[in-house]
Amino acid sequence: MRSLPVAVVLAxxxxxxxxxxxxxxxxxxxxTRGGHVxxxxxxxxxxxxxxxxxxxxxxxxxxxxNRTLYSFKPNDSAHPVPDLAAGVPRISADKRxxxxxxxxxxxxxxxxxxxxxxxxxxxxxxxxxxxxxxxSYATTYFGSIVGAPRTPSKGIEPIxxxxxxxxxxxxxxxxxPTAPTVAAALVMPITAPVPEExxxxxxxxxxxxxxxxxxxxxxxxxxHRADGKVVGHxxxxxxxxxxxxxxxxxxxxxxAYLDAMTIQEGNGDLAVASRRTLRGSKLMCxxxxxxxxxxxxxxxxxxxxxxxRVPGGATHWIALNTSRAPFDDINVRRAVIAGxxxxxxxxxxxxxxxxxxxxxxxxxxxxxxxxSGGAKGFxxxxxxxxxxxxxxxxxxxxxxxxxxxxRYEGNEELLAVAANASPDAQTALVAEAQFRKLGFRIxxxxxxxxxxFTRFCSVxxxxxxxxxxxGWFRDITDPQSLLEPTFSGAAIIPQGNVNWSQLADPExxxxxxxxxxxxxxxxxxxAWAAINRKVVEQAAAxxxxxxxxxxxxxxxxxGVMNGYFGTWDLSFSSIK
Numbered sequence: 001m002r003s004l005p006v007a008v009v010l011a012x013x014x015x016x017x018x019x020x021x022x023x024x025x026x027x028x029x030x031x032t033r034g035g036h037v038x039x040x041x042x043x044x045x046x047x048x049x050x051x052x053x054x055x056x057x058x059x060x061x062x063x064x065x066n067r068t069l070y071s072f073k074p075n076d077s078a079h080p081v082p083d084l085a086a087g088v089p090r091i092s093a094d095k096r097x098x099x100x101x102x103x104x105x106x107x108x109x110x111x112x113x114x115x116x117x118x119x120x121x122x123x124x125x126x127x128x129x130x131x132x133x134x135x136s137y138a139t140t141y142f143g144s145i146v147g148a149p150r151t152p153s154k155g156i157e158p159i160x161x162x163x164x165x166x167x168x169x170x171x172x173x174x175x176x177p178t179a180p181t182v183a184a185a186l187v188m189p190i191t192a193p194v195p196e197e198x199x200x201x202x203x204x205x206x207x208x209x210x211x212x213x214x215x216x217x218x219x220x221x222x223x224h225r226a227d228g229k230v231v232g233h234x235x236x237x238x239x240x241x242x243x244x245x246x247x248x249x250x251x252x253x254x255x256a257y258l259d260a261m262t263i264q265e266g267n268g269d270l271a272v273a274s275r276r277t278l279r280g281s282k283l284m285c286x287x288x289x290x291x292x293x294x295x296x297x298x299x300x301x302x303x304x305x306x307x308x309r310v311p312g313g314a315t316h317w318i319a320l321n322t323s324r325a326p327f328d329d330i331n332v333r334r335a336v337i338a339g340x341x342x343x344x345x346x347x348x349x350x351x352x353x354x355x356x357x358x359x360x361x362x363x364x365x366x367x368x369x370x371x372s373g374g375a376k377g378f379x380x381x382x383x384x385x386x387x388x389x390x391x392x393x394x395x396x397x398x399x400x401x402x403x404x405x406x407r408y409e410g411n412e413e414l415l416a417v418a419a420n421a422s423p424d425a426q427t428a429l430v431a432e433a434q435f436r437k438l439g440f441r442i443x444x445x446x447x448x449x450x451x452x453f454t455r456f457c458s459v460x461x462x463x464x465x466x467x468x469x470x471g472w473f474r475d476i477t478d479p480q481s482l483l484e485p486t487f488s489g490a491a492i493i494p495q496g497n498v499n500w501s502q503l504a505d506p507e508x509x510x511x512x513x514x515x516x517x518x519x520x521x522x523x524x525x526x527a528w529a530a531i532n533r534k535v536v537e538q539a540a541a542x543x544x545x546x547x548x549x550x551x552x553x554x555x556x557x558x559g560v561m562n563g564y565f566g567t568w569d570l571s572f573s574s575i576k
Contacts, residue, residue, distance in 0.1 A: 339394030407439035
């Protein structure tokens with residue numbers, strides 16, 4: 001997630017306040033109201049529950065059907081605007097308190113119907129710290145709230161550091177001076193309101209079943225019965241989005257042009273889905289960061305107006321499970337990175353046209369990128385020096401790990417789990433070949449993306465050794481948001497875990513704790529660059545790409561991408 005300095009947060013939010021393009025004179029050229037589009041996806045979203053979702057595809061749906069305290073307009077992913085909030089967050093002089101006032105008149109969809117209050121946001125935070133919900137980032141970005149559980153609570157417990165003096169005010173009291181980070185992170189789905197009287201009985205279950213009964217607040221909602229039971233979501237088949245009858249346009253900056261959208265899942269061959277989109281009508285695609293490489297190249301030449309692109313603010317890497325042999329040996333991990341042809345991995349996703357080879361874990365455009373050596377990275381680390389691979393150096397590291405032949409000599413099959421859609425499937429095959437040339441035996445399983453994470457890579461006890469194609473998008477423009485969720489030992493949780501390498505290094509954790517409260521600026525950048533270097537030194541993952549994100553739409557669709565979550569913004573897209 002990205003953390004902004006207080007001045008930047010306040011100035012950005014103030015600048016972002018404004019109306020919505022409700023009138024024809026404010027409407028972008030080519031946008032019309034009404035109509036229905038279909039989005040083609042290979043897999044299902046991770047979660048419909050705003051307290052659980054943490055995937056790019058999940059965010060695409062989440063920010064259409066729910067509202068958060070703050071959010072981002074499509075063309076500006078650095079400056080949040082008030083959404084549920086009535087204005088900028090007030091940050092105390094000691095940076096230990098954040099106060100937010102709410103707008104009036106924002107109501108839940110049926111069957112809840114009532115107006116949103118500050119107590120609903122308080123409950124949303126409390127449930128996110130529960131083992132019944134298992135939010136992936138609550139402890140990382142909001143763990144400094146007074147009384148917040150340090151590990152997931154067995155039930156939903158009150159958090160004394162969150163106060164609601166009235167229905168339109170919420171106050172966060174912090175143990176440490178981390179208010180700028182907390183304020184910047186109030187754009188995240190954890191801040192979507194959840195009505196306690198409606199959700200608590202679903203939250204008593206482990207895991208919570210609230211995702212089947214979400215109380216929606218956005219311009220759209222997933223189709224549901226009169227009792228709130230969602231019937232418009234059939235995992236692996238479809239998600240039906242329709243208008244929320246209780247949405248008040250005067251309270252929202254989103255234009256919400258479309259009347260309805262259908263997410264058609266199960267399009268496992270994204271090359272077919274992509275070409276169908278380019279040549280079809282009222283279609284959008286896909287639930288990956290880019291279409292298959294061959295289709296993308298064709299589209300850029302033949303259908304350039306139908307290709308949208310935003311800076312990724314992301315790093316792709318191959319995660320090595322450091323908690324399991326053989327990757328519990330740092331020399332084995334360094335050997336793998338030294339020998340890997342990381343340019344071949346990049347070619348599997350489109351080559352240099354989509355972005356440079358990654359040399360560390362802070363992508364371009366994020367503070368501390370330059371302090372991390374920029375595009376060259378930490379060139380004094382020999383195992384990172386040659387992106388095309390150095391088999392002689394790999395052999396030296398393997399000998400240091402006890403393998404006299406200079407090749408890995410273990411006989412066990414290492415489980416690698418990857419998405420079966422392009423380009424992830426192609427990247428996994430390239431990775432498999434790279435491991436085999438070093439002597440590793442690989443058992444590669446390709447599954448739909450949702451299963452990869454909900455059953456394997458984000459479940460530490462699932463037995464995987466390698467996750468061949470994972471990556472992390474910035475949530476807020478700050479290096480902490482790139483490194484802490486993904487490489488902090490304290491961030492490892494039983495489900496929904498995104499420290500896929502399961503790196504638990506006490507020194508890195510101490511460095512992160514010390515760097516977190518440092519104000520934005522040179523000293524903060526230096527601190528997080530040092531952490532970035534330490535993560536690279538630990539060789540917990542193989543970084544291979546800093547890429548842009550590409551999406552496709554039919555010629556009659558005016559697709560608008562949101563730079564924050566890196567895919568289509570359904571509340572701004574329209575039919576031409």
